[in-house]
Amino acid sequence: EAQVTQNPRYLITVTGKKLTVTCSQNMNHEYMSWYRQDPGLGLRQIYYSMNVEVTDKGDVPEGYKVSRKEKRNFPLILESPSPNQTSLYFCASSWGDLSNSPLHFGNGTRLTVT
Amino acid sequence: AQKITQTQPGMFVQEKEAVTLDCTYDTSDQSYGLFWYKQPSSGEMIFLIYQGSYDEQNATEGRYSLNFQKARKSANLVISASQLGDSAMYFCAMRAYYGQNFVFGPGTRLSVLP
Numbered sequence: 564e565a566q567v568t569q570n571p572r573y574l575i576t577v578t579g580k581k582l583t584v585t586c587s588q589n590m591n592h593e594y595m596s597w598y599r600q601d602p603g604l605g606l607r608q609i610y611y612s613m614n615v616e617v618t619d620k621g622d623v624p625e626g627y628k629v630s631r632k633e634k635r636n637f638p639l640i641l642e643s644p645s646p647n648q649t650s651l652y653f654c655a656s657s658w659g660d661l662s663n664s665p666l667h668f669g670n671g672t673r674l675t676v677t
Numbered sequence: 678a679q680k681i682t683q684t685q686p687g688m689f690v691q692e693k694e695a696v697t698l699d700c701t702y703d704t705s706d707q708s709y710g711l712f713w714y715k716q717p718s719s720g721e722m723i724f725l726i727y728q729g730s731y732d733e734q735n736a737t738e739g740r741y742s743l744n745f746q747k748a749r750k751s752a753n754l755v756i757s758a759s760q761l762g763d764s765a766m767y768f769c770a771m772r773a774y775y776g777q778n779f780v781f782g783p784g785t786r787l788s789v790l791p
Contacts, residue, residue, distance in 0.1 A: 596779070605681070605768060605781035613777070621778060653722060655779075662710035662772045663729055666779055668722035 565590045569654045569669035576644055577677055584639045584672050586654030594657045594664070595637040596621065597629065599650040600671075606653065612637055613660060644676040679704045681769050681782035688787050690759045697744070698754040698785045700769030706730075708774040711752040713743065716766040716784070725767075728752060759789045 569586045576582055588595065596611035598621075608621030612631040626648055628640040637656075641648060651673050655666040680703040690696040702711065713725040728736045728743045736743045744753040752771075756763055769782040 598779075598781075603783055605783045606770075606779075607781075608778050611777055619777065651720065655722075660775055660777055662708055662774045663727065664710075664772070665712055665724045665727055666722075666770075667724070668714075671720045671722075673720075 565667070567654055567656055567667050567669040569652075569672055571672060572670060573673050575675045575677065578645055579643050582641050582644060582674075584641075584652060584654075584674070586637045586639065586669060587635050588637075588654075588656040588667070589635065590656060590658070590667065591634065592656035592658050592667070593634075594660050595631065596655050596666070597627070597637070597639045598653045598655065599623065599648075600653065601650050609639070609652075641674075644674075646676045648674065649676050650674060679706070679709075679771055679773065679778075679780045681771060681780055683769055683782035683785050685785045686783075688785055689790055690756075690787065691790050692761060693758055695755060695757045696759055696787065698756070698767050698769075698787065700752045700754065700782060702750050702752060702769070702771050704750075704771065704773065706773045710772045711743070711745070712770045712772070712779075713741070713752075713754045714768045714770060714781075715763075716768065717762075718765070722768075726754070756787075761789050761791060763787060764789045 597609040598606040610629040657664040
C-alpha cells in the first residue's frame with residue numbers, strides 16, 4: 564500500500580531533550596516536507612526537500628533540523644525542544660514540485676513539550 | 678507571497694443538503710494549483726480535489742466539486758448530499774508552478790447534523 568509513515572503518533576517530552584520524528588514514504592516521491600499544525604493557523608511548512616541531500620527552509624524552520632540521506636526517509640530533529648514546539652506535526656510527500664502534484668500525508672505526530 | 682483565506686471558521690449543514698465552503702487566494706503567479714483536504718477527528722489529512730489554474734472546467738470528484746472563479750480568485754468547495762461522515766475540518770491549499778511550498782488556509786470546521 565502506498566503510504567507515508569511517520570512515528571511516533573504521540574510523544575511527550577521535556578524541554579531540552581533531543582528527539583527525532585521519523586518519516587518514510589514508499590512511493591518513490593522526489594519531494595518531501597514537514598508541516599506543523601496549530602489551531603487557527605492551518606499548516607505551516609517547516610522544511611522541505613526536493614531530492615536526496617537537497618533540503619531547504621520553509622516558513623517556520625527555527626528550532627528544527629532535517630536530513631535527506633535516502634530518498635524514502637526524511638526525519639525531523641528537534642535538538643532542544645521548547646514548549647512552543649508543542650504541536651501536531653505532519654510529514655508529506657509528492658511525486659514532484661509542480662503545481663499539479665498533491666501532497667500525501669502521514670498520520671501525524673502529536674508532540675507535547677513540558 | 679501566496680495566501681489562502683477561509684472566512685468560515687465553522688459551518689453547519691443538515692444531512693443530505695449541499696454545502697459550500699469558501700476559499701479565496703492571493704498570488705502573483707500565473708500558473709498554480711488549488712487543492713482541498715479533509716481532516717476528520719482522527720487527524721489524518723485526506724486529499725479531496727485538485728483544480729489547475731488553466732483548467733477551463735471546474736473539477737469534480739464524486740460528491741465534491743470545486744467552484745473555480747479565477748477572476749475573483751476563489752476556489753470554493755461544494756459538497757453535495759452531505760453525510761454524517763463529512764463532519765471534519767476542511768483545508769484549502771495552493772501550490773505555485775514550481776511549488777516548493779504548499780500554502781494552507783486556516784480551515785473550516787464542518788458539522789453535519791442528522
